[in-house]
Amino acid sequence: MSAFVTRQHVIFVDDDDALRAATTQSLELADIEVHAFAEAGAALAEIDEAFAGAVVTDIRMPRIDGLEFFARIRAVDPDIPVILITGHADVPMAIGALKGGAFDFLSKPYATDHLVASVRKALETRRLILDNRILRAAAETSVDSPLIGDSPAMAQLRATILQIARADIDVLVEGETGTGKELAALLLHRKGPRSGRPFVAVDCGALPEQLAEVELFGHDRAAAGYGAIARAGRIEQADRGTLFLDGIDNMPLAIQAALLRVVEERKVQPIGAAEPRSVDLRIVASARGDLHAAVRAGTFREDLFYRLNVVRLRMPPLRERKSDIPQLFAHFVEEATGRMGAQDFRMSDAARRHLIEHDWPGNVRELRNFAYSEVLGIAPRAAAATEAMPTLPERIAQFEAHAIRDALASTGGDMTATLAILQIPRKTLYDKIARHGIDPKSYRQ
Structure with missing residues (x-):
């Protein structure tokens, strides 16, 4: 059984050398590890069911475009978060991909803070998915031996x-x-x-x-x-x-x-x-x-x-077989949730660090006690995780607002030029500006 996710990275694919370099630098400055590729074929070699990270890819690329790349990733594992980068003309395709399972999409030019926020949510989502797979496997696997561990x-x-x-x-x-x-x-x-x-x-x-x-x-x-x-x-x-x-x-x-x-x-x-x-x-x-x-x-x-x-x-001792800690922890979490009637479990970052860094002088017994104490604190964390995850309509609304603000910023608040960039009816633009509380005057130079 694989370990709980402890190190993650982002695969970033874009054939624009300058944009690829700039985006990689921005993500690394945000303490996010990046593996950058100029084309999707090479990136696919890094992706399998155990892939612990997220993928950010441009849609318009030679040979394998972003949508085909997205489809191939979903064929490997539909739960790998994929963030699409779109030009304004590709918005309908991006929305279709979002409805088809894409994690998010950003339009060029995108703000770095928006990209970083989306990537961090994607990484956290992937980490939870893999952690939960381990928990389910521990529950579904019949353990013929009371001695747990694959080390x-x-x-x-x-x-x-x-x-x-x-x-x-x-x-x-x-x-x-x-x-x-x-x-x-x-x-x-x-x-x-x-x-x-x-x-x-x-x-x-x-x-x-x-x-x-x-x-x-x-x-x-x-x-x-x-x-x-x-x-x-x-x-x-x-x-x-x-x-x-x-x-x-x-x-x-x-x-x-x-x-x-x-x-x-x-x-x-x-x-x-x-x-x-x-x-x-x-x-x-x-x-x-x-x-x-x-x-x-x-x-x-x-x-x-x-x-x-x-x-x-x-x-x-447990310190000599630390690779067994995730499987043992998953087993004890399943045991504890069953006894306590808990419905879900989300491991905190502090707990994850403790699993990795602690020497466990009390060995498996100490780990079992730790798992039970973590399960006792499950409800507040689970609620926080649910509240933090935006719905599909919320993501689309966030994208709309972001696209309008980017267009207004690039045109200095000129509505005619903004309409030309977004290619939507004037009434639709004004309705969306009102809905999102955007003030075009604030963008005028």
Whole structure:
């Protein structure tokens, strides 16, 4: 899946060398990246469905004219914004193209600020379209794996998990907080021969030492002080399934010694029981830090480490797979909007910058929380986006006013000369001047 749009540019096509150079300079001064071409054929080579920018093109050009160029762009992707540059004689064609899907049209000579404003709206529109495509794809794609991401690191991780899942061997998963260690354990369980059997997760760091033994091993009816009803511990609950020991590096040393027998012999002896009981299970353990370093520090048993370390998986932190951030963010946005009943989502520029620039020390968990917080602020942004987008009649009215003002400016307010340029009836011109609140006297020199 492609990333959220972070860098955009404009393709500008005009066979007039001087105008092309001047317009390119004006757009670049407005901090808009421009790829300029003298003819449409070369520009088409840059355009595909993933094209993240907008196109500005003259209508009158040799070989491939602007309207044919526009038609070819729409054949590639009808959602690419195309702004047409017209001479006054081409206004009817431009209006027809606008009704046929063109984003905007400007008449020569056009004011730089009008061009810049139109281009910026076109770029924002394209960015929203591509972002929304990613969101829809995340919603429509059936995710067979809980580990989301198309980066090489995640592709290799999933391949390794699928390979060792069928082997039904114990696995040690290492990774920072929030990298998805439990999801990796869950995938190992789902893709292995124990799928459909219990998957029992134990947060070793959350177990108080005085309760850890009974929680893990359970107790027999004969156990003094534990009541008359026997209780199966988490280890027995995982019989025939998978036992996931999350944060085993936080397990007290005394409990580690008792766990060693379970790992070595697959036997568990509840508190008060006369004999150990056999259990058939797979053990997946996770550690937030370097478990080998914990062995050297004396906080983790060396013999238990080597028993668990049959196969070791390393979960990459998010900062090492930043190309996965857009897909993950889209997944969490879809998840959040579904839960909160939101109808639409528009990512702010600040959020987009944060996705790119942040190091994500809390990894995927932090990204998920960020996505949820963004969705909570969706309504004001969505409303602002709707209000900012002009309708087709509004665009045509803006063009009319702009064309009349340009003609008046070029003729110094001379109405006869203005009529000759615009080629419309005198009454029509005066009606439009009144409708748009234009004062011809202000243009007289």
